[in-house]
């Protein structure tokens with residue numbers, strides 16, 4: 001290990017240990033980021049006590065996803081208040097993709113959230129728990145004709161990605177003889193300073209209409225002149241896990257300029273501006289996050305000032321996913337074995353990127369805790385890789401972590417996995433999808449059963465003829 005990568009921390013016993021990996025490029029991290037050297041670092045598991053998590057895992061088995069429902073609501077309310085305090089008309093669409101458990105969808109709707117959907121599956125899930133068509137919007141860079149047909153028939157607003165997307169939609173509307181409300185996603189060419197795989201608003205990505213005046217005016221003109229299409233808004237989502245306010249500021253400057261241009265050139269006053277999602281959360285101990293308050297206080301005045309000559313100030317739409325659900329979730333796994341080698345030490349657990357894809361997809365960092373271990377800080381900690389059970393070299397869920405030696409069978413928890421955790425899981429290597437538990441007002445609810453062999457087999461069809 002390169003010790004320069006680590007902070008040296010002097011512990012009470014006079015032993016100097018490098019406890020916590022210094023993140024290499026920590027987007028949005030303030031210089032006051034300090035890794036914790038306290039016992040709490042190893043003990044804290046967010047909203048849940050270690051004992052509580054152990055008991056849940058004993059009862060329901062591991063791997064197990066556990067969520068704090070009260071925290072989801074708190075995060076939503078905090079976000080909404082921040083924007084409502086700074087802007088008169090706010091409409092928050094929860095990005096379903098972050099966590100599509102029906103209980104999460106319905107508790108957020110109850111709070112007043114609308115829904116941002118990527119597929120007919122997500123729209124159907126919204127309908128399933130009571131979202132009305134006008135409370136959902138459908139965004140995708142690649143929509144099939146049948147998906148467009150579904151959204152038009154139901155009356156869901158469609159967020160168009162390009163002029164060819166609009167042309168497809170016009171064909172569908174003609175066939176169905178039905179009008180549809182739309183917005184266009186623009187590509188503002190902004191670097192949001194986050195991982196490249198979740199940067200969505202720079203010019204080399206597949207998303208949105210590039211910010212050329214000609215192209216944008218052409219799109220809105222086509223839409224405005226077509227009797228089936230009702231252009232109501234503009235949309236721009238620049239990426240995810242963003243912890244700096246500057247990219248959001250750049251985005252709102254561009255989005256408002258587009259709105260002004262549409263008014264000036266086409267006489268079109270938009271009803272809403274959608275600034276997308278993307279607000280990040282602190283994944284590291286003591287990392288400084290960006291608060292919704294700071295974000296709202298930065299972007300809202302720009303809209304109010306720049307669009308003050310609009311007859312009606314447009315509604316402000318936002319579509320966060322991660323911010324509401326990430327910190328509520330913990331994935332509990334079980335330690336299968338510990339393997340020490342001259343090069344690396346591995347804690348092998350009974351889950352992998354099939355259940356938590358973020359480390360592999362985005363080099364994401366999740367804090368890990370070995371539940372119920374008593375730690376002797378002066379000697380117990382060693383550097384480990386937490387290795388998943390998927391047969392792929394890349395299946396390392398946490399790298400270079402100082403942890404106590406776990407016993408076989410003890411539980412290891414990954415924190416902050418409520419967003420893009422379960423929703424990205426798969427049955428790769430034929431492991432069962434985990435169960436999910438939600439805690440709300442002190443009670444625990446099983447919100448998804450663990451899969452069984454029947455689930456793995458249910459859609460497979462075997463044919464005697466194919467045996468030979």
Ligand SMILES: Cc1ncc(COP(=O)(O)O)c(C=O)c1O
Nearest residue numbers: 095237240241277278320321322
């Ligand atoms: C179009 C769109 N809106 C909103 C979101 C939600 O982003 P986040 O979870 O970072 O808030 C995403 C995430 O990928 C997205 O693609």
